[in-house]
Amino acid sequence: MKKYGLIGRKLGHSLSQELFETQGFKDASYGLYEMESLDGLRQWVEQEHINGFNVTIPYKQEILPLLDAVDDMAAEIGAVNCVSVEEGRLTGHNTDAPAFKATFVEPFHEKALLLGTGGAARAVAYALRQLGVDYVFVSRHPKRATAKPVIGYDEITPQYSVIINATPVGMYPDIESTPINLSSLTSHLSPCLVYDLIYNPSTTLLMRQAEALGTRVKNGLDMLCRQAELSWRIWGL
Numbered sequence: 001m002k003k004y005g006l007i008g009r010k011l012g013h014s015l016s017q018e019l020f021e022t023q024g025f026k027d028a029s030y031g032l033y034e035m036e037s038l039d040g041l042r043q044w045v046e047q048e049h050i051n052g053f054n055v056t057i058p059y060k061q062e063i064l065p066l067l068d069a070v071d072d073m074a075a076e077i078g079a080v081n082c083v084s085v086e087e088g089r090l091t092g093h094n095t096d097a098p099a100f101k102a103t104f105v106e107p108f109h110e111k112a113l114l115l116g117t118g119g120a121a122r123a124v125a126y127a128l129r130q131l132g133v134d135y136v137f138v139s140r141h142p143k144r145a146t147a148k149p150v151i152g153y154d155e156i157t158p159q160y161s162v163i164i165n166a167t168p169v170g171m172y173p174d175i176e177s178t179p180i181n182l183s184s185l186t187s188h189l190s191p192c193l194v195y196d197l198i199y200n201p202s203t204t205l206l207m208r209q210a211e212a213l214g215t216r217v218k219n220g221l222d223m224l225c226r227q228a229e230l231s232w233r234i235w236g237l
């Protein structure tokens, strides 16, 4: 039996195990492994006989120095969401970026507002560069942020045709939160598309506010499925 799984700090929101189990892979299981820290990551891989795993919030960047190798795309992004294990050797990959790219319908937007500066935001930024879409990260701490270009939430101006939420704000169980209050920003911000990477709940408060303004919305479910398929391919399933 081959063993796969997802590591992250809190995994109550995750659909990854259900998604894996609907595939009917032979002799393969997928577990959810909540970890308070990445201390002991290698012991976990060895003791559990893990063949590959996905990485989620908040470990996509922190895991890099713990790996034996990182592929070129993940190295350029600076974040890993998929790890393959071959004879005890851990190699990092990024399937979030191609998954976002494949699911970013109508990528003709001129300028994107990218909320967050973590692992997912960096993968989205990589995909946007490939698509030729200009973007700016939005951070709570723009002066400290290493992701560039970056502005603070109080510096948001009207020119953005798409808003992408790559923060966990609004995710289960904290479903009445939103990273930006679109209703109060409408006097100067009216995007054509709000793409929220969150998929649980399927409609976030940010998406509800956008819909009330007549803005098209998309949640993170397609991206989740796509990044999972790409991970399974990397693992040879």
Ligand code: NAP
Residues within 6 Å of the ligand: 056, 057, 058, 059, 060, 061, 096, 115, 116, 117, 118, 119, 120, 121, 138, 139, 140, 141, 145, 165, 166, 167, 168, 169, 171, 179, 197, 198, 199, 220, 221, 223, 224, 225, 227
């Ligand atoms: P992460 O590495 O921890 O980064 C999250 C970023 O969001 C942080 O860097 C932070 O940026 C910002 N942030 C965190 N808490 C915040 C708060 N309370 N208010 C405002 N901003 C906050 O997490 P991640 O792995 O990038 O994941 C981010 C979200 O994307 C999660 O909800 C995750 O489930 C989702 N995601 C979905 C998919 C999918 O396939 N659908 C794939 C990847 C990720 P600043 O400190 O700069 O503000």
